[in-house]
Amino acid sequence: MTFRRAIGSVVIVALASGCESRAASPIEGAGASVQPRLVVLLVLDQWPEWAFEAKRPHLHAGGFDRLLAEGAWHVGRHPSAVTLTAPGHSLLGTGQTTATSGIVGNEWWHREAGKAFKSVEAEDGAVTAKWLRVPGLGDAVAAANSGAKAVSVSLKDRAAVLPLGHAGTAIWYSPRTVDWQSTRAPAWLADWNRARPIAFHLHDVWEPLDPAQLAALTGRHDYQAGEVGEQGFGATFPHALDRTKNPAAAIFAAPVGNQIVLDTALAAVDGEALGRGGPPDLLVVSLSAHDYIAHGWGHESWEAWDGELRLDQQLAGFLAGLDQRVGADGWAMVVTSDHGAAHLPELSGGGRLRFAQIEAVANTAAERVLGPGHWIADPKFPTLYLSEAAREDARAPEAIAAIVAALRGQIGIGRVERTADLLGNCGPRPAEDRALCLGLDPERAGEVVYQPARNWLFEDDDEPLATSHGSYYDYDQEVPVIELVPGRARHAALTAPDTVRVPIEDVAGLLAGWLGVTAPRDLPGASAVSTRAASR
Numbered sequence: 001m002t003f004r005r006a007i008g009s010v011v012i013v014a015l016a017s018g019c020e021s022r023a024a025s026p027i028e029g030a031g032a033s034v035q036p037r038l039v040v041l042l043v044l045d046q047w048p049e050w051a052f053e054a055k056r057p058h059l060h061a062g063g064f065d066r067l068l069a070e071g072a073w074h075v076g077r078h079p080s081a082v083t084l085t086a087p088g089h090s091l092l093g094t095g096q097t098t099a100t101s102g103i104v105g106n107e108w109w110h111r112e113a114g115k116a117f118k119s120v121e122a123e124d125g126a127v128t129a130k131w132l133r134v135p136g137l138g139d140a141v142a143a144a145n146s147g148a149k150a151v152s153v154s155l156k157d158r159a160a161v162l163p164l165g166h167a168g169t170a171i172w173y174s175p176r177t178v179d180w181q182s183t184r185a186p187a188w189l190a191d192w193n194r195a196r197p198i199a200f201h202l203h204d205v206w207e208p209l210d211p212a213q214l215a216a217l218t219g220r221h222d223y224q225a226g227e228v229g230e231q232g233f234g235a236t237f238p239h240a241l242d243r244t245k246n247p248a249a250a251i252f253a254a255p256v257g258n259q260i261v262l263d264t265a266l267a268a269v270d271g272e273a274l275g276r277g278g279p280p281d282l283l284v285v286s287l288s289a290h291d292y293i294a295h296g297w298g299h300e301s302w303e304a305w306d307g308e309l310r311l312d313q314q315l316a317g318f319l320a321g322l323d324q325r326v327g328a329d330g331w332a333m334v335v336t337s338d339h340g341a342a343h344l345p346e347l348s349g350g351g352r353l354r355f356a357q358i359e360a361v362a363n364t365a366a367e368r369v370l371g372p373g374h375w376i377a378d379p380k381f382p383t384l385y386l387s388e389a390a391r392e393d394a395r396a397p398e399a400i401a402a403i404v405a406a407l408r409g410q411i412g413i414g415r416v417e418r419t420a421d422l423l424g425n426c427g428p429r430p431a432e433d434r435a436l437c438l439g440l441d442p443e444r445a446g447e448v449v450y451q452p453a454r455n456w457l458f459e460d461d462d463e464p465l466a467t468s469h470g471s472y473y474d475y476d477q478e479v480p481v482i483e484l485v486p487g488r489a490r491h492a493a494l495t496a497p498d499t500v501r502v503p504i505e506d507v508a509g510l511l512a513g514w515l516g517v518t519a520p521r522d523l524p525g526a527s528a529v530s531t532r533a534a535s536r
């Protein structure tokens with residue numbers, strides 16, 4: 001803890017001598033003297049600081065060494081307890097936490113519709129940014145009205161849409177149609193879908209690069225307790241896409257899933273003529289397979305190590321591709337993540353808890369107040385929603401109190417509160433309460449908010465996980481932030497992070513500064529909700 005505090009004081013010193021912005025960020029404004037032609041936000045989905053520090057000494061295929069020879073390596077921190085993909089990507093693009101952005105999870109229960117929608121899913125199933133209450137980086141570029149473009153590419157639709165917000169060109173992978181989809185459907189993308197069909201990869205087999213090296217690096221066999229596989233892949237190598245039930249979905253959990261995103265991102269630079277001069281363009285790239293691989297096998301697994309060794313090679317190619325297109329001095333980049341993850345519970349002394357068990361405990365407690373019935377609409381972490389009938393019952397407050405008490409007694413759950421007790425005025429609250437508060441939206445959150453016990457995970461009956469994320473613990477909140485400023489000089493490749501702690505809510509402002517546009521959270525409309533929610 002002393003170490004942490006010492007680091008904190010370093011940051012504060014840097015801030016006191018820095019800019020007058022309310023953000024008080026150690027990174028904001030860095031490198032603003034040189035304007036790049038292309039600004040890149042590269043998101044490695046589910047990239048815990050602890051896991052990268054373990055792997056960094058062994059990554060020398062060109063990608064990470066180059067990033068760390070041209071960039072600074074800070075430790076970033078997500079401020080809220082909802083360390084999940086959709087809240088994390090909206091935070092990266094908007095600079096606003098869930099309490100203001102309204103993105104309370106990857107999906108959530110909509111009381112007025114009586115069903116759950118995904119974070120970028122409209123009532124009719126279309127992909128939309130309508131649930132995002134605030135502007136993102138795409139909106140910031142559009143508001144500048146300079147002709148600059150904002151483009152994003154990811155396998156996951158939510159990871160492509162949310163950083164941009166309501167404007168720009170978001171491109172994502174559809175396993176249903178096995179091709180790239182977009183909000184704007186540019187002509188070059190149709191050509192790209194024809195020229196480089198993803199179906200070509202559906203018979204790929206993922207074999208380890210070097211089993212002996214993986215055994216040495218992990219100190220373990222390919223199989224270790226807790227590994228479950230992902231998207232139909234088994235626990236051990238080899239992983240053949242066409243041996244899974246749905247090869248088009250399996251591509252989400254194999255290194256080829258990262259490669260096709262990076263290839264498509266470079267195709268977007270060509271297709272949209274990004275970085276050709278004039279005001280800088282924005283490219284957001286989010287690597288979703290990085291997340292699924294860890295979910296299925298854990299960061300300590302052969303698969304995660306093999307995936308990172310391959311990513312190191314893939315990134316080297318991607319950076320060279322950027323050089324070719326916009327010049328090595330033409331692009332600036334932030335590499336970071338939407339959230340971290342827990343250690344494999346088998347190695348950390350944690351455990352796993354099923355949502356069905358949480359729902360059963362909560363419903364039994366509700367029945368003691370309300371009588372027999374099904375009183376839980378949705379138990380989905382991080383908040384539990386009562387059914388409409390339960391909400392309309394005069395005894396609802398008693399039922400909520402009974403649910404809170406019952407869940408507090410459940411092994412694997414670390415914290416349970418009435419949501420109403422944690423809404424609004426987040427800033428002055430104690431650290432864990434503030435993290436919970438920043439993850440809640442007063443209209444959209446369920447009635448009860450809960451967190452796992454340290455090192456515990458929640459999972460669905462039909463989707464067992466090796467590891468997961470979504471809490472306020474360090475392993476979920478801390479992620480690397482590699483900052484390659486415009487006009488940078490090379491240095492020896494870094495082997496460890498520096499002492500600068502970066503609030504992840506400042507990344508959007510940093511990128512906006514490089515782009516020469518107003519930060520998303522300073523745009524009109526950005527704080528419309530925050531006054532009501534009294535959050536931040």
Ligand SMILES: [Zn+2]
Binds near residue numbers: 045084085086291339
């Ligand atoms: Zn994620």
